[in-house]
Amino acid sequence: MSAPLARTLTRPAIPAIRRVPWTLLVFLLMLPLPWIGSRYDTFLATQIAIDALFAVSLNLLLGTTGLVSFGHVAYFGIGAYVCGILMKTYGLPFVVALPAAGLGAAGFSLVFGFFCVRLTKIYFAMLTLAFSQIVWAVCFKWDAVTGGDQGIADIPFPDMHWMDAIPAIGGLAENGRFYVLTLILVALSIAAIGQISRSPFGRMLTAIRDNRERAAFIGLNVRAYELSVFVVAGGFAGIAGALYGIFTRGVFPDYVFWPQSAQVMIMTILGGMNFFWGPPIGALVLDWLNQEITNYTQYWPFVLGTILLVLLFALPGGMLGGLVRLGNFVQRQMARRHA
Amino acid sequence: MTISLIAAQFLSGLTTAMFLFLIASGLSLVFGIMRVLNFAHGSFYMVGAYLAWQVVTWLQPGPGTFWIAALAAGAGVALLGGIVERLLLRHLYGVDELYQLLFTYALVLILGDAAKFTWGTDQLSVHRPPLLAGSLQFLGTTVPTYNLFIMLLGPAIAIGGGLILTRSSAGRLLRAAAYDREMLGALGANVGALYTGMFVISSFLAGLAGALITPIESVVPGMDVQIIVDAFIVVVIGGLGSFWGTFWGAMIYGQTLSFGILAFPQFSVFSVFALMAVVLIVRPWGLFGRPLR
Numbered sequence: 001m002s003a004p005l006a007r008t009l010t011r012p013a014i015p016a017i018r019r020v021p022w023t024l025l026v027f028l029l030m031l032p033l034p035w036i037g038s039r040y041d042t043f044l045a046t047q048i049a050i051d052a053l054f055a056v057s058l059n060l061l062l063g064t065t066g067l068v069s070f071g072h073v074a075y076f077g078i079g080a081y082v083c084g085i086l087m088k089t090y091g092l093p094f095v096v097a098l099p100a101a102g103l104g105a106a107g108f109s110l111v112f113g114f115f116c117v118r119l120t121k122i123y124f125a126m127l128t129l130a131f132s133q134i135v136w137a138v139c140f141k142w143d144a145v146t147g148g149d150q151g152i153a154d155i156p157f158p159d160m161h162w163m164d165a166i167p168a169i170g171g172l173a174e175n176g177r178f179y180v181l182t183l184i185l186v187a188l189s190i191a192a193i194g195q196i197s198r199s200p201f202g203r204m205l206t207a208i209r210d211n212r213e214r215a216a217f218i219g220l221n222v223r224a225y226e227l228s229v230f231v232v233a234g235g236f237a238g239i240a241g242a243l244y245g246i247f248t249r250g251v252f253p254d255y256v257f258w259p260q261s262a263q264v265m266i267m268t269i270l271g272g273m274n275f276f277w278g279p280p281i282g283a284l285v286l287d288w289l290n291q292e293i294t295n296y297t298q299y300w301p302f303v304l305g306t307i308l309l310v311l312l313f314a315l316p317g318g319m320l321g322g323l324v325r326l327g328n329f330v331q332r333q334m335a336r337r338h339a
Numbered sequence: 340m341t342i343s344l345i346a347a348q349f350l351s352g353l354t355t356a357m358f359l360f361l362i363a364s365g366l367s368l369v370f371g372i373m374r375v376l377n378f379a380h381g382s383f384y385m386v387g388a389y390l391a392w393q394v395v396t397w398l399q400p401g402p403g404t405f406w407i408a409a410l411a412a413g414a415g416v417a418l419l420g421g422i423v424e425r426l427l428l429r430h431l432y433g434v435d436e437l438y439q440l441l442f443t444y445a446l447v448l449i450l451g452d453a454a455k456f457t458w459g460t461d462q463l464s465v466h467r468p469p470l471l472a473g474s475l476q477f478l479g480t481t482v483p484t485y486n487l488f489i490m491l492l493g494p495a496i497a498i499g500g501g502l503i504l505t506r507s508s509a510g511r512l513l514r515a516a517a518y519d520r521e522m523l524g525a526l527g528a529n530v531g532a533l534y535t536g537m538f539v540i541s542s543f544l545a546g547l548a549g550a551l552i553t554p555i556e557s558v559v560p561g562m563d564v565q566i567i568v569d570a571f572i573v574v575v576i577g578g579l580g581s582f583w584g585t586f587w588g589a590m591i592y593g594q595t596l597s598f599g600i601l602a603f604p605q606f607s608v609f610s611v612f613a614l615m616a617v618v619l620i621v622r623p624w625g626l627f628g629r630p631l632r
Contacts, residue, residue, distance in 0.1 A: 068437050115620045121436070122376060123623040126575060130616040133568070137609040259564070262444055269441070299456065305448030312438050312445070313430065 022277065023194060027187040034176035035168070046179045048280075048287045049186045050243045055267045055279030056190055057236035062265070063273035064197055065229050066209030070125045070261050071132030072237055074112070075105040077256030079238025080245035081139060081146055084155045087246070094158030098185075098242050105238020106231050108135075113230035117223045120212070132258055140253040151252030155245055182243050189236050194276060196232065205229055266308055272318025281319055343479030348597045350477070354486045354555075356593025357493030361548035362566060363573040364500065364585045365541030371517040371580025372537050375428070375439050379446035381567030382454075383420060383542050387412040387549025388558040389454055392463045405468035405554075412550035413543045420542025424535050432534075447563060455560050465553035485554055492551075496544075497586045504582060513537065517580055572615045578628025587626055 030049070034042050054076055061067040083101035086092040092100075112131040116124055139146045146152065160177045164170045169180055196202055204225055208215045216222050245251040254260075263286075271282025289307070294300050315322045366380045394408035423446065431439050466472075471485040504510040515523045516533055524530040556562075569592070577588025595614060600607045618625060 062437075068440075115616075119619065119623055122370075122579070123619060125440075126571065127616060127619040127623075129571075130612050130619060133612040134609060134616060137612055141608060258568075262441075265441070299452045301448040302452035302456075305445040305452070308441060308445035308448070309427075312442050313427075316434070316438065 023191045042179045051283035052280035053186045054240040055283045057233045059279045060233040065205040068125045069128040071128030073260040074132035074135040075234035075237040076241035079105040079241030080251045083242030084245040084251040088155050101242035102235045102239045106235030109231050109234025113227050117226040136256040153250040272320035275320040278320045346478035347480040352594040352597030356589045360589035363570040365544040367574045367585040369541045378443040381563040382450035383416045383545035384549040385563040387416045387546030390415045391550035409550040413547035416546025417539045417543035421539045424538040462557040464557045467554040578625030581627035584627030
């Protein structure tokens, strides 16, 4: 047997980098933060974790399926309000409110998505924006239920007394415990989304992204797939929103305003929308930059706009895309040297 | 529900509609010809308003000050648009549409803060030009002469623009570019120059609209974000890319706002987005648009 052929037969089917349990690793890496970092660090890390989930859910639409949604914040907001209302107004426990928020968001994305997936490209984007603004308008005006423009404040933390028993975690204060809880929920959600992306269902989605017509020609029910991923993405965005509402101890119509959709899209693309871990990295960088820069100046939007410009013109693949390009370049240089 | 109330609402709606037409026409044409949905169009409008205020503040108050300021504002924004298109936007034409959209959004962020930095966060206003400072009585209601001017300017620009689009050779090139730009380039037309020209004209209209609204509404940060959503609704109703569609879309939207507030004050904010959603669901290409290929 020739050497190249032998090498092909013995090469692993899944490259090594894919077989690493990244979600578990990242979770373990971020877990010790409340013990080694400051309260401020924990605060920021909780925000990053929530935004990472939000961005990963958007990337299911954007990077995996090629659906450009400008209204993803609607489901984030619905999750936030459902959880907030259930916990504050009705006093339900977190363990009920969180799934309800996810299901509520998924339900709305089913209804809205049904109309959206009948359209493509710019019309799809505009309809998602329209629905998102409808959600905002309802949150803004329905004083009785959503608190109107004042929102709902003083949302309670979930009951975390059951953590007293756990050795290390029992010693943490409330926000440390909430961080651990958030990290667990976000890690589980991201792992689930990862499973979905790698499954045959996920493969069909990338087929749709690459060429919608061809996917339809080979027999895929494109609309059904798009609607399904829309619902899944919406549901996970709702979970992120629910966590955010508790994190900030309140839900306000501002959370559902359309620039927030743009913000999460920027996060996704900053990290690299062609990579599964692009969006979390984008969330990390953007949230950290946001905190740092707003310490010095009020002109964060200007900085964000400039970052976006640099991204669009110099780094279209995002940070991970840039890293991959760098890695390829280095590899080529080394190969040249060995030749 | 008296005649004078209906007349007042109708005229108010008409004024709003004509402003919206001025703003949205540029947005619609740029989309029709360049396939770029320019989020920054509202920012151009805002810059036009600020520039007008600035020129009025610099010049001696006089009969022609306002008009000079309005034209200067339009020209200034047109220049800004030209620079943006030539230096930045044209590098993104071959790339994914999403990147073009995000580019215009980056402009919104940058221009918004630049305006805040230059002119602060106070509300600014400009006096009406002395020529049009009066008012008329019409069907029992008082109409400021300035509003009447706007109500006449809108159709004038619509008819003038329509004539240019249909009767002139430049207009023919523009319509051809909207239909099939590759073929037009293959036939030898300078599509790049056409795009720049279109963007400049669209920016001029936005800047002019911003300048003209200063006597009626105060100039504040955030007016860019507010107006762009209204402009989107207008072009959706009228049909993306259609000039006359934008005119009638603006009319419909202006009157919906005007009478909607009378009928359902609680739901006006909700109803405009519901209207946009309904149009997109039932007839995505609006009244006069062409289904996207």
